[in-house]
Amino acid sequence: MAKRIDVSGLNAYYSSFLAIEDISMTVEPRSVTAFIGPSGCGKSTFLRTLNRMHEVTPGGRVDGKVMLDDENLYGAGIDPVAVRREVGMVFQRPNPFPTMSVYDNVAAGLRLNGKYKKSQLDDVVEKSLRGANLWNEVKDRLNKPGSGLSGGQQQRLCIARAIAVEPNVLLMDEPCSALDPISTLAIEDLIGELKERFTIVIVTHNMQQAARVSDRTAFFNLAAVGQPGKLIEIDDTERIFSNPSVQATEDYISGRFG
């Protein structure tokens, strides 16, 4: 299921503006990798290059290599739609489809891709909702609108929706920044369970969160506003938070800037 991501020499642009420059890193399968860094340093942009969502933004373009196991996501003939089925994504703000019920939201990925059997669908929905720790809360209201859930439940619904299509990698763009501490805790626990099955990459502004949930942490920074963001270092989370090898990382983590 889970696959390794190997990025090398990746640049991402918004029209002519170079947003992130020359990023190379490896993300291990069945692990959680956290991206930290100040606002505007390109963490989210980089995350979106990993499932070819960056090019959805007008003017967005990428060069470099992103290997998913042994396939280059930016190679010739690669279908971005197929890439996104392999690499799922959860966004900063919960965004369930407002016209769909809880059930339909979870089933959306399969239904909209048109490859499912009706009999399987019930199982997939239950399994995904259980996987997102939401089943017990919504099992009696599967046919109610998904937008009627609380913010934390909506975000777990979005996670259920993302894992229902059985991706290999799950990207999370600040999944807890719009949530209260209890919902945040629920999602962090969930991330711990999900990493048994998926490769997880999470962008977060909350360094305690990075320290709690991740196995490895990458620190991004930018020299100045208008300059491209860069990967400063990536290492085991424990090392990054106790004994980072770059001074800038230590300054950021100890709150001396950023």
Added chain:
Amino acid sequence: MSHATLTPKSRSSLRGATLPKWFPWAVAGGSVLLGLGISAAAGLHSSIQWALIAAVLFVAGSYGISARVEGVRQAKDRVATSMVWVAFLMALIPLLSLIWETVKQGVKVLDGYFLSHSMGVVADSEPGGGIYHAILGTLEQVGLATLFSVPIGVLTAIYLVEYGRGRLAKAVTFFVDVMTGIPSIVAGLFVLSLWVLILDMGPSGIAGSFALCILMIPVVVRSTEEMLKLVPNELREASLALGVPKWRTILKVVLPTSIGGIVTGVMLAVARITGETAPVLLLVWGTDFINANPFQDPQESLPMYIYLQYSAGSDPAYDRAWAAALTLIAFIMILNLAARGIARWKAPKTGR
């Protein structure tokens, strides 16, 4: 302790004198009476004059009294509120008087017979006859126009919002804007010169439909565009990130989310073209007989029927014109209600 000694005289600074709730109503009643009194004394007979005097008295009166009792800021607030009310009532007057007059004049001959018979054997000066042929013509012409315009309009809007970048999109937007301003008679003349004069086709319902299309498409494009723009980008991204192709995202996520608004826009466009007379006059010609075939020979339509009956000039013809006008208004009102119903039914649900 210190607070009590410091401010013994003044009441709380947060609480000022307030006029009672019935104050605006009292001022309104007073100004109406005063307005009537002044008109009577001055010998003015027009109801518009006393209403205007009353409106001015109402605004000035609320300001004056409120400024004395409550203070200038509250008085200004009351003036703004009363201006809004006065404007609202003034906008309501023509609407209500129009409906009142149409209903009063229209119910005289409006019955089942009127709705189910044509003018085939009835002279303009005789009573009797009906609008069946006109209703049929309107339904067919508007129906055909809607059939052509909605796909073209909605697809154009989808192109503009979801795909359009660069020059082509700008050009399309520009021409849609220009088309919005085309007078209906010009649309009629355009189809007349193309369809009737160059292609040598006779008058027919469908020729009218083409002209109505020209009027309807820009309205549909505009309203659909606005509705599609309201769909949050996050929903598109959520769908794309599930590995759903773009066209399916548009079909299954974007359109269902905005379908209520799109339907409302289409219904409003339908209501707009239903009342068009000029292109129908040029291209459909009108007839007193029932012609259910919109592809051949002249047809009738409701606005044209009203126009022709009014031109006929006899009392029974006037009655028929009013009754047809009432039918037309009722038809458009039903369409609007249906649009609202659909919009409410299809709107994204938030219930728990």
